[in-house]
Amino acid sequence: DAGVIQSPRHEVTEMGQEVTLRCKPISGHNSLFWYRQTMMRGLELLIYFNNNVPIDDSGMPEDRFSAKMPNASFSTLKIQPSEPRDSAVYFCASSTGQGIDTQYFGPGTRLTVL
Amino acid sequence: GDSVTQMEGPVTLSEEAFLTINCTYTATGYPSLFWYVQYPGEGLQLLLKATKADDKGSNKGFEATYRKETTSFHLEKGSVQVSDSAVYFCALSNSGSARQLTFGSGTQLTVLP
Numbered sequence: 001d002a003g004v005i006q007s008p009r010h011e012v013t014e015m016g017q018e019v020t021l022r023c024k025p026i027s028g029h030n031s032l033f034w035y036r037q038t039m040m041r042g043l044e045l046l047i048y049f050n051n052n053v054p055i056d057d058s059g060m061p062e063d064r065f066s067a068k069m070p071n072a073s074f075s076t077l078k079i080q081p082s083e084p085r086d087s088a089v090y091f092c093a094s095s096t097g098q099g100i101d102t103q104y105f106g107p108g109t110r111l112t113v114l
Numbered sequence: 115g116d117s118v119t120q121m122e123g124p125v126t127l128s129e130e131a132f133l134t135i136n137c138t139y140t141a142t143g144y145p146s147l148f149w150y151v152q153y154p155g156e157g158l159q160l161l162l163k164a165t166k167a168d169d170k171g172s173n174k175g176f177e178a179t180y181r182k183e184t185t186s187f188h189l190e191k192g193s194v195q196v197s198d199s200a201v202y203f204c205a206l207s208n209s210g211s212a213r214q215l216t217f218g219s220g221t222q223l224t225v226l227p
Contacts, residue, residue, distance in 0.1 A: 004157070033214075043158075043203065043217045056214065091157055101207060102148075103215055105157035 002026075004106035006092050012112045018080040021109045024073055025094030033103060034067055034077050035091040043091075049075065050097055082113045116141040120204050120218035127194055127225050135189040135221045137178075137204035145206040147171075147180050147187040148215070152201045161189075161202070194225045 005024040013019055025032050034046040047057040052069045060067070064083070069075040079086055089108045095101040121136040139145065146165045150158040162171030167182035176191045187204060204218040 042219045045214060048214060093158075102160050102163065103158075105150075105159065107155075107157045 006106035010110050016081045019082045021077040023075045023092030029094035030097035031095045033093040036088045038088045084113045087113050116216045118218035124222035130193045133191040133194045137187045145208040148205040150203040196225045199225045
């Protein structure tokens, strides 16, 4: 199994630009999670999908952030417009959505907003 | 709400030293407990888990026992290696929380040769 795939691995952009991060979960997994990791705030859950439906988006920092999961094999996290304080590593994780879940993390996207 | 508290880092040890990283939790009900490890430049990987009181999770020489009476899940390894240098995260999953993981702040471990 290829594991969780994220792209791009690194993104450098200028303030005000739109940024789109992509995630392909492990085949057969029904739950998908987006996290943000910074030195100051640690690992924060942004949003959680189950069967392609957003279940909890209370961690999304503000309206500039949006996430979609159009099908079981693809999700995006979009920031528009981006700001320097959005600089972080963004992780996608997936799990079976059943029983005692183990979440499998992707390698992350390191975002730098200048 | 649920929370996880880890010992402050960073932790620096010599190779073959004994490792303990403390983790305590606050949760309602009967959570499952996890240790994840993050190597430099990578995502988090599950290291071990325990799903009920007195369970012991183990993997790669690491162990942790689910202690409900002390609400703890301390990570231990008898003899660390340089390759164990990483950030270690304690986490819990509560069945009442839609299977979301609540993470501790992470503990940076550096093992010197």
